[in-house]
Amino acid sequence: MQSTELNYPITAPSSSSAMKPQVLAIGEFDGVHRGHQEVIKRARERADSLHISASIMTFHPHPREVLGQCKYTNLLTPVMAKMQLLEQLGVDDTYLVSFNPAFMQVTPEEFVENMLIPMQVNTVIVGFDFTFGYRGAGTPDDLCELAQGRFAVEVIRPFHQNGYKVSSTMVRHHLNSGEIEQANALLGRPYSIIGKVVTGDGRGRTIGFPTANIDLSAAFVIPELGVYAIQCHVNGQAYNGVMNVGKKPTFVENLEKPTLEAHLFDFSESIYGSEVSVDFISYIRPERKFSGVAELVAQISRDVEQAKQLFTSFVVLD
Known part of the structure; x- marks a missing residue:
C-alpha cells in the first residue's frame, strides 16, 4: 500500500502521484470497525470491477481533536495502527490529509473542486453519516449534487449488529466499561x-x-x-x-x-x-x-x- 500525505488544496505537479482514476473511500475510520470495513469492502469491489485503484482518504489529527473535543486525543487506531489495518484490507493507496484550522474553513464546494476533482476520482464511497466542509455542512446528498456527473457517489447504509448500529462511539463505550468482548465483536477483531x-x-x-x-x-x-x-x-x-x-x-x-x-x-x-x-x-x-x-x-x-x-x-x- 502506498501512503501519501496531502494538504489542501491539491496542486499539480507536487501531488501528481494522487492524479489517477481511482475509487476513493473517505472517512476518519477510527477503529476500522465492521461498519468502516463495509465502506472499504465496497470501494475494493467497485475498483476491481473498473480495474482501477481502491484508495482511502482519511484525516490527521482527528477532526474532533482539532475542534477541542478532548476524548479524541486518544484514539482506537492512531495513524500507524490505522494504516496497518487498511493495508490488511487490501487498500492500494491511502491519502492522509492534514486536518488543520485552515482546512476547517474549507466549504463543501471547495473540498470537491480543490481536492476530489484534481485527484481524478471515478467513484467516491462514503458512509451514511459522512459530513464534510466547514462545520460539517456537507452531507452525502450534497456530495452527489456537487459531483455534477464528474464522478459517481455511493453511500453505504449503517451496519448493524445485534440490533445496534456499529460505531466508534459504541466501541469506546464498551472499552470504557470493561466490555472487551462486546468491543471486539464490533471491531471484528x-x-x-x-x-x-x-x-x-x-x-x-x-x-x-x-x-x-x-x-x-x-x-x-x-x-x-x-x-x-x-x-x-x-x-x-x-x-x-x-x-x-x-x-x-x-x-x-x-x-x-x-x-x-x-x-x-x-x-x-x-x-x-x-x-x-x-x-x-x-x-x-x-x-x-x-x-x-x-x-x-x-x-x-x-x-x-x-x-x-x-x-x-x-x-x-x-
Whole structure:
C-alpha cells in the first residue's frame, strides 16, 4: 500500500502521484470497525470491477481533536495502527490529509473542486453519516449534487449488529466499561494497542510473576482499569498472558496515569526495548487494593488460571 500525505488544496505537479482514476473511500475510520470495513469492502469491489485503484482518504489529527473535543486525543487506531489495518484490507493507496484550522474553513464546494476533482476520482464511497466542509455542512446528498456527473457517489447504509448500529462511539463505550468482548465483536477483531517494553519497578519478578511494562507508542484509548486475558505479539511470535491495566493501589497511592503490565505465559526472554502489540481478549476482573503481597499473589494465580481456561475454549488467531 502506498501512503501519501496531502494538504489542501491539491496542486499539480507536487501531488501528481494522487492524479489517477481511482475509487476513493473517505472517512476518519477510527477503529476500522465492521461498519468502516463495509465502506472499504465496497470501494475494493467497485475498483476491481473498473480495474482501477481502491484508495482511502482519511484525516490527521482527528477532526474532533482539532475542534477541542478532548476524548479524541486518544484514539482506537492512531495513524500507524490505522494504516496497518487498511493495508490488511487490501487498500492500494491511502491519502492522509492534514486536518488543520485552515482546512476547517474549507466549504463543501471547495473540498470537491480543490481536492476530489484534481485527484481524478471515478467513484467516491462514503458512509451514511459522512459530513464534510466547514462545520460539517456537507452531507452525502450534497456530495452527489456537487459531483455534477464528474464522478459517481455511493453511500453505504449503517451496519448493524445485534440490533445496534456499529460505531466508534459504541466501541469506546464498551472499552470504557470493561466490555472487551462486546468491543471486539464490533471491531471484528481483538482491540489492540502498540508500545515499547520499558523498565518497570521489577516487583513482578520478585513475587514470581515477571511483567513486561508497556509504554504506548501513541495515544490509544485505554480500556477500563482491571485485569485482562491478552495475546501479546513480540518478535513475530504470539504469547498468551494476562495484563493489569491500573494504578497499582496495593503499592502506590494516587498514581496519575494507569500502567500496562503484561505477564506472558511460559515466557522468559528479555524484550526490553522491543515494540509489541497487545490484543485484549477478555476482561477478568476489576483492579482492587490488596492487604499485602500474599493476597495479591494468590489472586494473580487465580487470574492466570482463569485466563488459561479462557484460552482453551477460544480460538485466538495470530
